Amino acid sequence: MPELHPTFPQGDARNAIVEAALAVFAAKGFHGAGTRQIAQAAGVSQPLLNHHFGGKEALWRVIGEQITADFMAFMAGAVDLALPPGDGVTAMLRAYLAFWKARPLSFRFNLWRRLDGLQDERASRSEEMTRPVVAFMQRAQDAGFIRNDLPPGLAAIMGGALVQFWLDSQLEIRAALAVTGDEGLADEDAIGHIVRLLRAPS
Amino acid sequence: MPELHPTFPQGDARNAIVEAALAVFAAKGFHGAGTRQIAQAAGVSQPLLNHHFGGKEALWRVIGEQITADFMAFMAGAVDLALPPGDGVTAMLRAYLAFWKARPLSFRFNLWRRLDGLQDERASRSEEMTRPVVAFMQRAQDAGFIRNDLPPGLAAIMGGALVQFWLDSQLEIRAALAVTGDEGLADEDAIGHIVRLLRAPS
């Protein structure tokens, strides 16, 4: 089952290359991944990769854009403005977590991308990704659900950061919990804790 | 001014290599960095790098361990068990932020390391790094300063995660704040917000 939405309906080899490249890039990053390894994982010859994408860097960029597009589409469907603020915030964080949890390779690819990527690309991307979320958070804040002692943009992005952290650092989290003998937490518990941090004190 | 504590008192070239390697590794990661580029930045010949460290990978490991050691030493001096819980938590987060803020190269190196590094290395490292912090957080929780509706380990590590996020994502934070016309925040404001999230409701 492919992690990425197919780029071309019938482009068999092409999609195979994209999926294989995603896996290799996610594991070793841009510089660590070799075109031959990608080609082998895709079951095609190495020149074919250049034939379809024009080069390793272009392939990298195609994958990155595909992930962003998938994410935007998913979130657009998950953010429901009709929901009451409380449920809405929870649903949003839950969707965010579910999306990446279902796409571990894309998640790791994005981690690499953040280190490699150029600054301006990063800024514009985050701008477009956070805008709707911030607006939603402000609404929840106005409704008295989210604490109002911090800017809505910060509340929104901190929620995202904590979910990101939850996804990224299971190892560290488990270690920290073990210090006091606590056991691991389920995803739903994590969402609950994060929402509670952001809630207005009742 | 070197970012790393000198490894050898008089090892002139050796320390130059370490500093140069830190810079190049931080910029491009392990696979993106070339030994020739490191040598050139250090003002020495490329074979000298092998002569002193035995290889690129060993050099990478030396730097990583040096950063961890510096961090541990710094935090040990910054965590003051005599402080009242509230001030102690604030001081701890402030120290954490100050340490990495003063060492942007080391910070970025560590980001790379987290992606490259082997899992077991990661686990043991985080284990040893978080243990004292968790213990401290539990004390602050018992004293009623930190909210008690989440495990102390989670409180400790979430505080760290938010500071980390603050350091790592200035770009995204600025973008999110701009959506509602808010301007940037000072470090001290960030610390304040983070502590407030973790505080017990009064």
Add this chain to the structure above:
DNA sequence: GTGTTGACTGATCAAATGATCAGCAGTAGG
């Protein structure tokens, strides 16, 4: 049939990689 187009591959290229080796200079010990 012929011609054309596009997907695809094996062979190969120039460049860059990390590592190695022989040797140079300086210095300390005898």
Add this chain to the structure above:
DNA sequence: CCTACTGCTGATCATTTGATCAGTCAACAC
């Protein structure tokens, strides 16, 4: 003076890198 050792370098190694090129093959148009 000789030896030994250490810090250091230029030259060079084998390997791997991403990219290119010529050419095969099948599908399709006419």
